Amino acid sequence: MVTLRINGAPHTVDAPPDMPLLWVLRDLLGMTGTKFGCGVALCGACTVTLDGSPRRACVTSVSAAAGRAITTIEGVGATRVGKNVQQAWLDLEVVQCGYCQSGQIMAAAALLARIPTPTDSDIDQAMAGNICRCGTYQRIREAIKHAAQTPASGTSGG
């Protein structure tokens, strides 16, 4: 048994230590917002944050995630940056099929938490690991900049 802290709440699961966090979230805990896309950290659909840093849940073992603060798409809206990013995604109508967007939003929130006003080059570096098959990249870039301009006041958290 291993206890994980996900979106601020403890979850105890019966998982082998090498089981990827992705399948723990999806198949054991029923948190299906985190998506499976490639299984080998090539597409970013499964991006979550561990202690604020973006990680590919498909190659992060549950033992490596234990003891860390895990944030998923279901919880990112509780942080100010995460909420701003989600709102920017709505304001700029980023989504199409939407399947990659959990991972995109998690990666963008992690970027903005680290660099509040990222340059195009910062965005390229932080987001190049996240594939969008529908091709929403231009709007993702604009939405990140839009979220960066959202006033820091408002809901607290982070």
Added chain:
Amino acid sequence: MDRVSRREFLTAGAAVGGGLLVSFRLPGLARLAAGVERHAAFSPNAFIRIDRDGGVTLVMHKVEMGQGTYTSMSMLLAEELEVGLSQVRLEHAPPSDRLYAEPSFGVQETGGSTSVRGNWEPLRRAGASARSVLIAAAAQTWQVDPTACHAVRGEVVHGPTGRRLRYGALVDKAATLPVPDHVPLKDPKAFTLIGTPAKRLDAPGKVDGTALFGIDVKVPGMKVATLAICPVFGGRLARVDESKAKAIPGVRQVVRLDDAVAVVGDHMWAAKQGLAALAIQWDPGPNAQLSTATIVEQLAAASRNSGHVARDDGDPAQAMAGAAQKLEAVYEVPFLAHATLEPLNCTVHVCPDGCDVWVGTQVPTFAQTAAAKVTGLPRERVQVHNHLLGGGFGRRLEVDFIRLAVAIAKQVASPVKVVWTREEDIQHDMYRPYYYDRIAAGLDARGMPVAWIHRVVGSSILARVTSELFPKTWAVMRAAGLHQLVAMAKGLDVDAVEGAAEPPYALPNIRVEYVRQEPPGIPTAFWRGVGPTHNVFVVESFIDELAAAAKQDPVAYRRALLARAPRALAVLDLAAQQAGWGQPLSGGRGRGIALLHAFGSYIAQVAQVSVSNAGAVRVERVVCAVDCGTIVNPDTVRAQMEGGIIFGVTAALFGEITIKDGRVEQHNFHDYRMLRINEAPKIDVHLVKSTEAPGGVGEPGTSAVMPAVANAVFAATGKRIRKLPLKPDQLRSA
């Protein structure tokens, strides 16, 4: 449509459990265009329910796969019904070709950029009719003249007194009233919703993780399975040793099929580990030696045969003989995988007396039929629960993965979710065919084309889906139309030549042929942009070759051939102007243009590329001009162009599935590359205002950009691209 009696098109009555149910029938595209409708018995295929709480539910046969159709369909209804867009809810229609057929196909299908085109008028008429009975109900309640009443945001208002009644309070009375024969539609100038960038209805759930795709299904007692299909196409499972797999915690069962093996576990991790631990022996079958080279040799040989004629105007042979200059070329485009980001998956529970299927599909009735065939159950015992699609692009028009999941579930006592790994998804896609085109033109002394001969050689997707998937019903045949049925009976694939048979240019002597040549063992399927994605690459690249041979500017050359195509000319000019066509570029850069008329829309794109000394191509900018007729949601049109362009650039730069020893050589996103954000061009979309009938926008953006990029590479390097994808080693500076 105007000749249709209202009663044959629409009825209104009480909904089960109260409220107003408006039932109506959506006609086909072909019949809309012809302006006629058969006087058949009324058979509604779409439903609007207005509840006593005023909520409006549209039960629609269209599925949402990113293209924004939920929002566009709702906008058409809400505009005439006079409700706010936020008041409209959508329900996935259950499978029923009788109730929910897309009239353009005769079956329940989302694809071919048909949704807005097919539903533009009928959905507005349905909304207007419903509004009219609600106004009549209010007028009766108040004992006033209905013409003194109007509807606004879900309420009926009596103008003189200002009295108001909400729709919800009127539905029961409205259900007893007759639907008037003639309800005028709004003057487009009075539209308040259509033409505005309304927000997508499906967006909130897609940014907070609550949206449910097929892969997110949870059913009590469900197990998870993953599978390996024989890596050689057409091969079989010989034997499998499951002892090591069964020792892995969480592995429950190994399921053997003729050509695949699946491991069922408590979760995907157990299933994946179990699959990796199996010792599998395959019988590779007849295609063990197959390679891309063999397939291309067969296509090349077939290209020497004459084909089925798709177009034959004038006397191309004689005109060619008399031409001042002759050009000939061979164009090739590769097999492509769809690579939807949501890997294929399907959840099934088979019981002795019924079967439930949870899936995201573009074709719910085909899914139902497939499950019925595999289980032996009657169709009505198969329930299909449709979900959001994590990308379709044509892949989810197929039911191969549903058949496999049902076959696996037949051997499993509990419900089972079958999830494909990315590697299986890439290696067992149904691929965009490899096409091999021979094309020739004759130019007169001024360099203008006097003869055009184009022979398309490749797989016929239409022939397969017609025989394998489409039911042999009168509705399907009627939807296809006589022209298409006759063509198909003669062996012509109208999809394979779409975009080739009717180029927008004045070509006085033109012959277009199709030769069917199937790649042995390789399943082929529709891919975003369908026929035009391949043909527009060939036609627009070759027109560029003619311009170069005539020593003319590519835009000026096209303009000269578009005197009788004003909408095509207008988008060409708009794209060229917005892109700064003719203005100098720094070294290693070039601009290329391409024009498309397909899916009822006109599109021109200018791509700007840079080519490094090492031959690496970067698409820096794409300017896109769109005339898709009347625009329902301009933001959706922009989004579809932006996305379609990225999809097409991805294919032009990287897209290639190759075969060796009967197997696909690519595995995952490292060797089947997707364009990434740092490689994405800046895209500017310019929309043409129009009152013409709406055209499709889901597919054409993809089709137009590939030749625009190839032509830009020619402008930058002088090297003509006749084979995709672009290969850096062919573009390296000498």
